[in-house]
Amino acid sequence: MRRRHFMKHFTKLKVLSAAALVVLCVSLLGSSFGVAHAAAKASYTVTVGNSATEVGIDILAFVPQTLKVHRGDSVTWKYAPVHNVRFTDTPDPNLIAPQNIDGQQIPAVDPLVAVPSANSGDPLKPGLNTGILGDPSGPTDFTAVADLPPGTYNYHCDLHPGMVASIVVVDDSVDIPTPAQVSQDAAKEMANNVANAELAYIKQAEIAQTPVIKDGTLQVQAGATSGPGTVERFFPQVGVIQEGQSVQWTVAPGLEPHTVNFNLPLDGNIPPTLNVITDKKGTPWLVPANTFIPTGKSGDSFTGADVYSGELFPSQTYSLKFPKAGVYHYFCAIHPGHIGTIVVLPAGISNPLVVPAAPAPAGTASAAGTASAAATQASTKAQ
Ligand SMILES: [Cu+2]
Numbered sequence: 001m002r003r004r005h006f007m008k009h010f011t012k013l014k015v016l017s018a019a020a021l022v023v024l025c026v027s028l029l030g031s032s033f034g035v036a037h038a039a040a041k042a043s044y045t046v047t048v049g050n051s052a053t054e055v056g057i058d059i060l061a062f063v064p065q066t067l068k069v070h071r072g073d074s075v076t077w078k079y080a081p082v083h084n085v086r087f088t089d090t091p092d093p094n095l096i097a098p099q100n101i102d103g104q105q106i107p108a109v110d111p112l113v114a115v116p117s118a119n120s121g122d123p124l125k126p127g128l129n130t131g132i133l134g135d136p137s138g139p140t141d142f143t144a145v146a147d148l149p150p151g152t153y154n155y156h157c158d159l160h161p162g163m164v165a166s167i168v169v170v171d172d173s174v175d176i177p178t179p180a181q182v183s184q185d186a187a188k189e190m191a192n193n194v195a196n197a198e199l200a201y202i203k204q205a206e207i208a209q210t211p212v213i214k215d216g217t218l219q220v221q222a223g224a225t226s227g228p229g230t231v232e233r234f235f236p237q238v239g240v241i242q243e244g245q246s247v248q249w250t251v252a253p254g255l256e257p258h259t260v261n262f263n264l265p266l267d268g269n270i271p272p273t274l275n276v277i278t279d280k281k282g283t284p285w286l287v288p289a290n291t292f293i294p295t296g297k298s299g300d301s302f303t304g305a306d307v308y309s310g311e312l313f314p315s316q317t318y319s320l321k322f323p324k325a326g327v328y329h330y331f332c333a334i335h336p337g338h339i340g341t342i343v344v345l346p347a348g349i350s351n352p353l354v355v356p357a358a359p360a361p362a363g364t365a366s367a368a369g370t371a372s373a374a375a376t377q378a379s380t381k382a383q
Helices: 018-029 179-207 367-382
Strands: 043-052 057-063 066-070 074-079 096-101 104-109 140-145 151-156 164-170 217-226 229-235 238-242 246-251 274-278 284-288 317-321 326-331 339-345
Touching (some): 043 066, 043 179, 096 284, 179 217, 179 229
Parallel strands (some): 043 074, 238 339
Antiparallel strands (some): 096 104, 104 284, 151 164, 326 339
C-alpha cells in the first residue's frame, strides 16, 4: 500500500553512551572476530521488505526472519514501502473496517495498526506496534531496545499477513552472530529474493505472449509470485479480445492483493490508496481512497464508465464483459505503475494474437498422438 502523508518520522536515539562504548571496545578486543558477546550492547538491523517500484517488484519478507540478540541489544527495522511491525502472534483481521468517525460509520484502517504504540528508541514490549512506515520516497526506520528476558518474540506485518518473523533473546552466555555478519547475510538473501522475482517476471511475461482465450474469456494474471517476491504487473499487460468477449483477472497466489480499476485517469494521475482525514477531536484516520471501494461486481459489462473491482485477494478472480470496441486502460489502486490495457476489436476483425490451432491429422485423436506422428515424420526425413 502506498501512503504519502501520515508518516511518523521518528528520531533515532543514540543507544550507546560513552561508557557503553568503552565496554564494547574492551569486549571486542577480548573476543574472537565475528561473534557477539553479551557485554556488547549491539545494534542489529532487520530489513522490512524491499522494493524496486520502477519494475514493479516488492519483496514481502523480514530479513533476517529470525534474529538472535542479547538482552539490551537494539533492533532497527528499515522499511521499504510500506509495512508495519506489530508484536503479536496474529495479524489484525479487521485491517480496514467501518469506524465511528464523528458519529458516522466510515471504512478506515484499524487504529490498532495505523497508530504507533511506542516511539522509536523505546523498549521492546509484547504488543508493540510501529505504525505503518515506509514512505515511497525512501525507507524509514524504527528502533526498539530488546530489554526482555530470554525467549522468542514473534511479530508480523498486518498489511501482509504472511510476513512473520521473530526476535529471539538468548542468554548472555550464548555467542551469536555480530550485527555486521547479520547485515552481510541479509543483503545476500535480499539480493537472491530480488533475482528470483526478476526471473518470475521474465517467465510470466513470456507465458503471457501467447494469450489464453477460453470460452470467449481472456485470462489475465494480476501479479506474479516467487517465494516472498511479488511482481506488480498484469500478464499480459496488453490484452486483445473481440467485441462481446470477456476478461477474467486472477490474482497470483502469495500475499499481495490487487484491484482492477477502469478507467485510468486521462492525466495518468492515480490517487493515493489511502487518505488522511481528521475528525473533530483532531484524531487522524487513514481511509481508503474512492478507487479502493468497489463499484462493479464480477461479471458486469464494461461500457466505458468507471468500474472499480475493490480489493481482490490472492487466487481471487474478477471478470468483466466488453460489449463495445475500444482501447481501455486500467490500473491497480494499490501499486504504483500497476497498469494494463484491454484492446477490444470490432466485430469482423479477428484477433491477430491468437494463433490458430493446427488441425489434427486424420486418425489421431490426441495432442500426444499429433506429437508422436510429427516426431515419426521428422525421423523419417532425417534418414
Ligand atoms: Cu496491484
